[in-house]
Amino acid sequence: xxxxxxxxxxxxxxxxxxxxxxxxxxxRAPKVLFPTLRFLKASNERTSRRQRIxxxxxxxxxxxxxxxxxxxxxxxxxxxxxxxxxxxxxxVLLLDNSYSMxxxxxxxxxxxxxxxxxxxxxxxxxxxxxxxAAVLLSFPPHGHPxxxxxxxxxxxxxxxxxxxxxxxxxxxxxxVQRAYDLLAEEGNKAPTMEIYVLxxxxxxxxxxxxxxxxxxxxxxxxxxVVDVGRTDYRNVxxxxxxxxxGARVRGRPITVQxxxxxxxxxxxxVNATFYVDQAKQANQxxxxxxxxxITASFTHTFTEPGVHSGWVQIDDDSLALDNRRDFCIExxxxxxxxxxxxxxxxxxxxxxxxxxxxxxxxxxxxxxxxRSLVQAAITELDKLTHELLQKTRIVVLVDPGALQRSQIAVxxxxxxxxxxxxxxxxxxxxxxxxxxxxxxxxxxxALMPIEIGEPRQGILxxxxxxxxxxxxxxxxxxxxxRGYRLAQTVKVYNAAPVTVPQNAPTRILIGLSDGNxxxxxxxxxxxxxxxxxxxxxxxxxxLAASRFFLxxxxxxxxxxxxxxxxxxxxxxxxxxxxTLRDILRPVGIQVRDPAGEIADLQAKPEPASGLTRATYAQxxxxxxxxxLVLDPTRATEKEPSDxxxxxxxAFIVNPDPQESDLARISEADLRGLFEGHALHYxxxxxxxxxxxxxxxxxxxxxxxxxxxIVLYIVLFIAIFETFFANKVVPAFQRAEDRRxxxxxxxxxxxxx
Numbered sequence: 130x131x132x133x134x135x136x137x138x139x140x141x142x143x144x145x146x147x148x149x150x151x152x153x154x155x156x157r158a159p160k161v162l163f164p165t166l167r168f169l170k171a172s173n174e175r176t177s178r179r180q181r182i183x184x185x186x187x188x189x190x191x192x193x194x195x196x197x198x199x200x201x202x203x204x205x206x207x208x209x210x211x212x213x214x215x216x217x218x219x220x221v222l223l224l225d226n227s228y229s230m231x232x233x234x235x236x237x238x239x240x241x242x243x244x245x246x247x248x249x250x251x252x253x254x255x256x257x258x259x260x261x262a263a264v265l266l267s268f269p270p271h272g273h274p275x276x277x278x279x280x281x282x283x284x285x286x287x288x289x290x291x292x293x294x295x296x297x298x299x300x301x302x303x304x305v306q307r308a309y310d311l312l313a314e315e316g317n318k319a320p321t322m323e324i325y326v327l328x329x330x331x332x333x334x335x336x337x338x339x340x341x342x343x344x345x346x347x348x349x350x351x352x353x354v355v356d357v358g359r360t361d362y363r364n365v366x367x368x369x370x371x372x373x374x375g376a377r378v379r380g381r382p383i384t385v386q387x388x389x390x391x392x393x394x395x396x397x398x399v400n401a402t403f404y405v406d407q408a409k410q411a412n413q414x415x416x417x418x419x420x421x422x423i424t425a426s427f428t429h430t431f432t433e434p435g436v437h438s439g440w441v442q443i444d445d446d447s448l449a450l451d452n453r454r455d456f457c458i459e460x461x462x463x464x465x466x467x468x469x470x471x472x473x474x475x476x477x478x479x480x481x482x483x484x485x486x487x488x489x490x491x492x493x494x495x496x497x498x499x500r501s502l503v504q505a506a507i508t509e510l511d512k513l514t515h516e517l518l519q520k521t522r523i524v525v526l527v528d529p530g531a532l533q534r535s536q537i538a539v540x541x542x543x544x545x546x547x548x549x550x551x552x553x554x555x556x557x558x559x560x561x562x563x564x565x566x567x568x569x570x571x572x573x574x575a576l577m578p579i580e581i582g583e584p585r586q587g588i589l590x591x592x593x594x595x596x597x598x599x600x601x602x603x604x605x606x607x608x609x610x611r612g613y614r615l616a617q618t619v620k621v622y623n624a625a626p627v628t629v630p631q632n633a634p635t636r637i638l639i640g641l642s643d644g645n646x647x648x649x650x651x652x653x654x655x656x657x658x659x660x661x662x663x664x665x666x667x668x669x670x671x672l673a674a675s676r677f678f679l680x681x682x683x684x685x686x687x688x689x690x691x692x693x694x695x696x697x698x699x700x701x702x703x704x705x706x707x708t709l710r711d712i713l714r715p716v717g718i719q720v721r722d723p724a725g726e727i728a729d730l731q732a733k734p735e736p737a738s739g740l741t742r743a744t745y746a747q748x749x750x751x752x753x754x755x756x757l758v759l760d761p762t763r764a765t766e767k768e769p770s771d772x773x774x775x776x777x778x779a780f781i782v783n784p785d786p787q788e789s790d791l792a793r794i795s796e797a798d799l800r801g802l803f804e805g806h807a808l809h810y811x812x813x814x815x816x817x818x819x820x821x822x823x824x825x826x827x828x829x830x831x832x833x834x835x836x837x838i839v840l841y842i843v844l845f846i847a848i849f850e851t852f853f854a855n856k857v858v859p860a861f862q863r864a865e866d867r868r869x870x871x872x873x874x875x876x877x878x879x880x881x
Contacts, residue, residue: 139199146195183858190850194843201839218260219278219319221308222247222285224292225267225328227299229788232329232448234359240294242357242817243327247289249819250325250355251282254826261319264288265308267299267334268702271747276311296450296751297702298785301328302338302802305352312350321830322350325822329358329814332794333787335802349807351829355822356812358793364392365399365417366451366789367441372696373605376502376687378461379434385456387425387441391417392790403427405439431460436779438753451789455752457781459692464503466490466686467521471530471557472509481555482507482527484665484673488682489525503686510536518543519711522690528555528664532562540566544576544656546740547710549689554625555664558584567658577651577658578633582626589668594620597647597677599640604650606681606688607638615677621647623669624662654738655708657689698783701751705780707732709741709758717759718743723752723782732758748782755779 224247230240247264255262261278262285270293279285308324328334369388375381391397396418403411411427431437437460442453466489474480489505492498508517510529513536518524524543529552532540544550554563560581569575597619602611610616616639627646629635639648641662649660665673672678699705707718709732718730732743745754757777794802796810811817811825 187850187854187858190846190853194846194850197839197843197846201836201843205835205839217319218255218321218323219312220250220255220260220262220323220325221265221276221278221311222250222262222289223265223267223301223304223308223324223326223328224289225299225301225304225326225334226292226295227268227331227334227788228294228296228450228784229299229331229334229448229791230329230357231294231450232358232362232364232791234361234447238294239329239357239359243355244289244292246327246355246357246817246819246822247325248286250822250826251285251289253819253823257282263311264292265304265311266292266295267301267304267328268295268297270295270749278311278314295701295749296784297749298700298788299328299331299334300336301326301334302336306339309350323826324350324352325355326352327355327357329791330354330356330793330799331358331788331790332792333790335794335799338803352803352806352808353822353826353829354799354808354810355817356810356814357817358791359814360793362393362447362791363395363397364446364448364451364789364791365397365443366390366392366448366786367401367443367454368422368451368786368789370441370454370456370698370783372456372458375684376461376464377459377691378463378502379431381502382428382430383458385427385429385439385441387427387454388422389415389417389425389443390422390789391419394419399443401425402442403429403439404442405429405431406437410439431458434460434462436460436755436777438779438781448789448791451784451786453751454783455781456696456698457753457779458696459778463500464523464686464690465521466503466505466523466525467518468505468507468525468527469510469513469529470507470527472511481553481665481669485525485527485553485682488665488673488679489686491679503683513539515539515542515713518548521548523549523551523686525551525553527553528557528666529559529563530557531559532566537566541576542739544658545654545738547655547708549657549659550576551659551661551685551689553661553664554581554584555666555669558625560625567660572633576653577635577649577660578630579635579649579660580628580630582628584625585623589622591622591668594622595624595641595643595645596620597639598642599637601636601638604636604638604688606684609680609684610677615675615680618671619675619677620671621663621669627660627662655710655740659685659689696781698781699748700785701748701782703748704744704746705748705754705782707743707745707756707780709743712741712758712760713739714741716741718756719759720745720747720754720756722747722754723750730756751783753779753781 224240224243226240230243231238233239251262261280263276263278264285265276266273276288305324305326308326312319312322312324366389367387368390371386372383373386374383377383385403387401389399389401396416399415399417401413401415402409403413410429413425413427415423415425417423425441427441429439436457438455438457440453440455445452468482468486468489470480470482474482486493486505486507489503490501492500493505505525506521510532518539524540526540540550552563558581560583564581567575567577567579567581572578597616600607600610600616602608621641624641624645624647627649629637629646629649635649635651637646637649639646641647645662647662649662651658663670663672665678667673707720707730709716712732713734715731715733718732720728720730722728728745728747730743730745732741734741745756748754755777756779796812799810800808809825809829811822
């Protein structure tokens with residue numbers, strides 16, 4: 130039990146007033162005339178005893194009346210003895226600044242309402258003397274100073290005023306944990322601790338919290354959740370943006386697909402606009418049913434190589450931040466490919482490498498014909514070096530024989546650092562040698578964890594062949610073949626037996642009718658490996674003559690050479706690792722964010738991976754981040770414009786699409802989530818004000834108020850005392866007086 134106005138308890142001393150009055154005006158027994166003296170003593174004793182009991186009872190009622198009145202004025206309550214004990218209050222004002230708080234209602238953002246309430250709480254709920262507070266953000270921007278408790282009201286008001294609305298997603302349970310930790314710093318033992326969470330109660334922002342630590346239990350801070358999230362909104366969001374198409378080379382069309390979701394309960398009509406390099410390119414009007422997602426597709430042809438950026442934007446609604454999503458793409462002049470063979474053949478037309486190179490670049494040896502999108506160069510295994518492979522992104526290894534350890538090391542390093550390796554098995558296959566390249570005692574270090582057996586030897590009957598089955602048309606490279614029968618034109622006479630171990634990450638893209646695998650793919654660190662179990666040798670297959678082979682090989686090359694580090698999107702607030710696969714020495718990197726601010730980084734080689742990397746953490750804004758590799762060694766080898774174009778790269782940062790879902794967590798679910806915490810909900814949001822928060826906080830600090838109950842008791846005692854003193858006591862007195870009257874005919878009483 131506690132008291133709000135404890136000094137009123139001094140009024141309990143007024144309970145002595147009835148005692149003093151009682152002592153001054155003490156009643157004496159009246160003189161009674163009675164004829165027989167022997168009855169007088171008994172009568173006086175009865176009268177005195179009754180009056181003494183009545184007087185003591187009235188005295189008790191009057192003392193109790195004064196004491197309880199003082200007790201009521203002190204405003205007693207039942208609750209923690211640590212609450213409301215003076216003005217020593219430590220509080221944390223936790224502002225949810227995730228981008229869902231940018232939702233507007235009547236042209237006023239939720240975050241603006243939250244900031245006004247925070248200022249009101251600081252002014253009305255925290256006493257000027259003895260209290261300290263801190264302003265904490267659920268998504269603090271990069272470099273934001275660490276908050277601390279301070280009694281400086283002007284500084285706290287500035288922190289609230291300058292608090293920015295972020296473009297990131299909130300984790301409010303983690304933010305609440307930070308608030309608990311802040312209050313527990315340096316052995317803080319303030320009698321009253323409070324955490325005010327001003328939020329829209331978006332469900333996605335409340336993952337499961339950690340249990341309360343022991344340092345947070347004594348005293349246990351009160352967790353007051355102030356609700357500012359209303360349900361009268363209209364929100365349609367661009368939730369995903371992907372680039373599709375063939376080769377990323379100039380002159381070829383690229384398709385950009387945007388997924389647009391309607392999060393409201395009514396049908397929405399929106400205009401989707403497509404931008405490339407700051408210029409508007411196309412527009413579509415879309416009808417979106419409630420709570421559904423549709424896809425808008427835009428096609429564009431880039432005429433210049435280099436890094437290009439763009440976005441898809443829809444009409445503004447209650448939440449403007451999710452109405453745009455950005456993309457980035459690197460366009461090349463052509464795709465360089467390196468075809469590697471065992472040795473120079475005696476006759477080119479009998480060499481499987483000849484058909485692979487021709488499929489990649491059909492007119493590569495005829496300067497009068499237009500060049501292919503893929504421009505292939507041919508070399509031999511014994512000429513492979515790290516320097517040679519740095520100039521290409523994809524290596525096609527055709528019918529390798531015995532591989533030397535140095536060659537295996539070069540190829541493994543190439544793939545580890547982001548290269549793409551395509552392997553064709555053929556007559557020269559040495560299973561053990563190829564297995565040394567693909568496998569490793571540690572499964573995590575295997576290029577492609579598979580088991581390769583010996584192919585059939587000798588003269589094969591070409592009337593017996595296998596066909597292609599189970600083409601995985603969900604794969605991006607094979608999607609274009611869905612519904613076509615081109616794959617059935619392939620005949621495979623011989624193939625290396627391939628077994629994929631259980632739980633291995635290797636993916637079979639196309640199988641053979643005998644159960645063997647035809648085409649497999651696996652990721653290895655930054656790179657990828659693709660394996661054909663057969664090759665273009667006429668004794669092994671008819672791939673060279675098949676209409677399926679050329680488009681299949683090109684689609685694979687297009688897919689493998691997509692720049693995931695460029696086209697992939699990063700989430701606002703997440704650090705981005707910049708990997709330089711073609712540089713093996715420390716270099717400087719200059720990053721320009723979407724606002725034009727520049728940051729300098731230092732990229733250093735990692736001994737474990739062999740990659741040169743740098744980490745950029747300042748991803749607080751959405752959009753294209755362009756970075757320049759400052760490598761003076763390479764710049765001197767090229768023209769300045771070419772060196773700049775090659776050194777300039779980019780990546781994209783977009784908001785987390787889950788933040789667009791404004792569905793709320795219920796009060797009951799919130800209480801279940803924070804079971805064991807001293808949680809108090811303050812709402813509803815359409816009526817939330819600083820005065821409402823103050824009233825709720827006062828009620829919480831008071832615990833269970835007892836003042837009204839005590840006042841009712843005081844009123845009852847006053848009424849009962851009046852009734853007893855004016856009705857009951859005189860009635861007893863009259864009855865006694867009647868008994869004391871002399872009987873008729875009795876002699877006159879003697880004077881005593």
